[in-house]
Amino acid sequence: MTLSLKKLVLMLPVLAVASGCNLFDTADTEGTRGRGARAFDPYDSSASGAISLSLLWFKGCAILPTGEPVTKGDLNLPAYGDTCYNMNDGYPRPDAPFEPSEPHARMVVSAGELYFLREFSAMDVELARFPEYNDKRTPAAWMRLESYFKDLDWSGLSSGRDGWKRLQPQTFLRETFYENAAWMLATDDTFLLEVLDADGNVRVSQTYLRSDFLAESPVTGRTRASFTVTGLQRPLFPGDPTPHRAANYDALEFATAVKVSFANSTNPFKSFTMPDLRGEGVIRFTWSQLPQKPFLFPVTFQDAKERPPTCYELGPDGLATDVPTPCGFGLKQKVQVSRPPNGNFFNAGETVDFVVSLQDGDGHGLHPRGSMPSFMTYMEEGSNGLAYFNEFMLLTWRDSSASESGFKVVGPLQDLKVVNGGFVPTDYFSYPASSEPQFYVPPDIMAVAGGPWVQPTTRYTVTLPPDAKPGTYAILLKGHRNFEGERLNRLDPFFFQVGQAEPTTYPGRIGNCQVCHNGVSSLSNVHHGVSVDHVETCKVCHHDDVVGHVSDFVHRLHINSPKYVQNKGDCTLCHLTRESTLRPSMIACAGCHPGTHGTEYFDLPFQEINSPPNAFGNCANACHVTTAPAEHVLPVR
Known part of the structure; x- marks a missing residue:
């Protein structure tokens, strides 16, 4: 279905980290323990003690976060090869096979700077090679006998759950x-990182431990071995052997894939100084489970003083001027909202006008005042690190954390609640109404006039509904940046404010995340990078099975994590109100109790939401009434 980016262009002229966290101390205010550069803030880069480094590897070659493979240049690296697979070539077809080609991208690192390893992710995948829907043995045999990871210890391997993910109405992916x-x-794995000239x-x-990473097991979904079929209609009955194409x-x-991923450092102070070299070199990464097969990452060393002035100085209004300056590390997001007509707050039906400003950690503009870099500029590493939606990083690399730059406007805060069924929230205002944000670069960029060369605007307008409820509203900015090895x-x-000057706040139905998520394990260091203070904003995107329902993945991650040592049936740590626990549904309960009813309610997960x-239906009304299962401990209020 999908086409290569190159071909399309040619057609156009979470986890709690340490078992020692005090799970019963809920006295702290969210966000007060361990926040800021004095402890660790992943966006402050060198101010946190060092710059975070991400190492990404795909089918034999290093890749940039754009998905583009990295050239070895003039280095003598026989094990690296002269050609690489480019995931941006998309899924293969008879007229467009998935074949390696000569890479041209460069991975630049800053010479003499202090770095720490934040992420290592490596993937081997076969696309379209095993097209038998009911054959689960052959993909497993490829993993154990042919894949790059064949030398790992595969003993004990078993076939696990089938996950069905809705992509569009009546269209599913089965993994x-x-x-x-x-x-x-x-x-007890170790990882040896060496920088060679x-x-x-x-x-x-520098040597890292597996325990030095928040996400270090398949529980998080980053590490995975799986067989995926995309483009399906729902099965007709349990065990239906016939694939029904959408x-x-x-x-x-x-797609048959093995991906190993160790991400989100819990020890940013285990750092190393990038050698003060110029020209080419290589980062060699050796995993103790694959001692004879190190992963190679060709790099180009650059002196910080030699960075070209591609960023912009800011003016007194906080927006970029036309004065060029070199970029620094880190990422800051700013918004300037127009003054309300009455000078104090917006009213229902009025238009909110705002300007987005994306900056590095030193306060330099990453883009001109009125526009952002084009998608093609991003793909060619000319966007000062700004990253946009890339369907191949999402679908092939299976990474949503760096492919969804954009915004959402929601409110009022006090009415934000989990949406159970329905494509859009009905109890509060949301723009866009869908689960996905308003992307700076839309997924269908190729269909837009000018295509990948269009420069997105920085100014947006959102009209409030005529019945907008009064209270505090939020513009949520979701940003991603990749700069000289740093991926944030x-x-x-x-x-x-809308309808009143007095501020309002979140409903306060869930919380206490800071009990474990503080300091280096803060939620700012996990996936999308939202602070624990604003964890209740997760629900405004994660309200359907397209992006994942919040009640599903939050339960599933924590209940299955060996790091979360709390009594799994005690709901009182995270649920602050009894009301928030009294709406059981298949989507909410399956995170902890998969397959509880067998195939009795087989049809429900495939019904349109x-x-x-x-x-998403409320089981309590049908069978469970309002009496909680005896093994659950609920809040008293």
């Missing part, structure tokens, strides 16, 4: 997970 291999369950001499090294897919897409994701709220009964 069969393979679990329990010895290498997945290990906890062009002659192969080791200039600096009408909007020309053919089913098959963050989400920031900016507030304005705006057409009850479905997986």
